[in-house]
Amino acid sequence: MANKKKLTGLGKGIEALFQDNNVDTSKEDVIDLKVSTIKPNPYQPRHRFDQKALEDLALSIKNSGVFQPIIVRQPDPEVASFELLTGERRLRASKIAKQETIPAIIRSVNEEQMMEIAVMENLQREDLTTLEEAEAYNMLMSRLDLTQAQVAARLGKSRPYIANYLRILGLPTEVKKMLEDKKLSMGQARTLLSVNNKQELIKLARKSVNESLTVRQLEQAAAKINGNKSAEKKKTPRKSPFVRASEGQLQEKFGTPVSIVNSSRKKGKGKIEIAYTSTDDLNRILEMFGVDLD
Incomplete structure (x- = not known):
């Protein structure tokens, strides 16, 4: 690490943390970090990057440098290892340009905020x-x-x-x-x-x-x-308001479609069907029931 610039305090809360596009970051503590010490954001929802656009950005970085710092967090202050919050295109392009360092801002962010920032940044940019x-x-x-x-x-x-x-x-x-x-x-x-x-x-x-x-x-x-x-x-019996309301509450709780099906033969008996979309989603639902398959 080297070249500290313009020290000021970091803001608090998600709005203060997510400032990459709308705040003058030159007022914050900008540090040149080694590119090799920065790990990708594990919660990055974006999977595809335009290779041609990255190469064009890499050429620009090689000629003029990175104008806007990336934002990272440092999980352990005692270890010079960082996790990317925002600026993945700049980091990828810097690697293509074979840059040893990149300007960065370190912010104090927990896992939950890190995940939200990753999603919000991409949604704002419509990426x-x-x-x-x-x-x-x-x-x-x-x-x-x-x-x-x-x-x-x-x-x-x-x-x-x-x-x-x-x-x-x-x-x-x-x-x-x-x-x-x-x-x-x-x-x-x-x-x-x-x-x-x-x-x-x-x-x-x-x-x-x-x-x-x-x-x-x-x-x-x-x-x-x-x-x-x-x-x-039309042949299917209509569900009562109570059943429909119960389905809605269960849907909110589990975050997935839930259906309460009454038995056509025995009054007061039936089943609850909970949909899942993937193995991870099934594991999430099982965890909510306290089921541990490990």
Whole structure:
């Protein structure tokens, strides 16, 4: 470490910590850190980076240096090892440019704040794909034990907005890949979720990509595939307001769709179905029940 510049105190709270884009960081303590001592943010929701853009930035850094410092945290003050909070493109480009050091600001941040900052930075810059955004919300819920409503409140979103993104994680892997590659839009993905049969859903997704179907055309195709779905629904007994309210509360608690199904044969008996979207999601739910499989 070397070259300390302009000492001032760090702010408190998430707003003070997340200042990379809207505060004059030249008033903070900027330090040149060795690039080799900085580890990536383990909670970075963004998986894809434009290699050409990184190479262009690396050339600029090689010629003119890094103008805006990255932001890091130091888990152990006694060890010269740091974890990145914001500025991954600058760090990656600096490595490409073979820079030994990079200007950085060290902020005091705990694990929870680190995770929130990683998500908020990318959301503010609109850097995330639809799938990355959905995975980011799921990560906040599972790692911080938050409900959909709590995540929505923290990030300034509505609960239905968060719920719609989380539903995307239930799509088949092949379809999620189409979404990640931007071959499908969020609206198309949501429409595909209405298809009951998994194989038919995948076929329709392929058809949508190959024939550039609109959301309206997808809706019509999905309704045709589902056939007499609406007629079947009419045969299903209506759920009481108590059951619907209970489902809503359970959904908030577990952060995933929950269905209470009454037995058609025995009054007062039935089952509770809790959906999960991945092995990690299942483990998160099991932990909430106090089930430890280790």
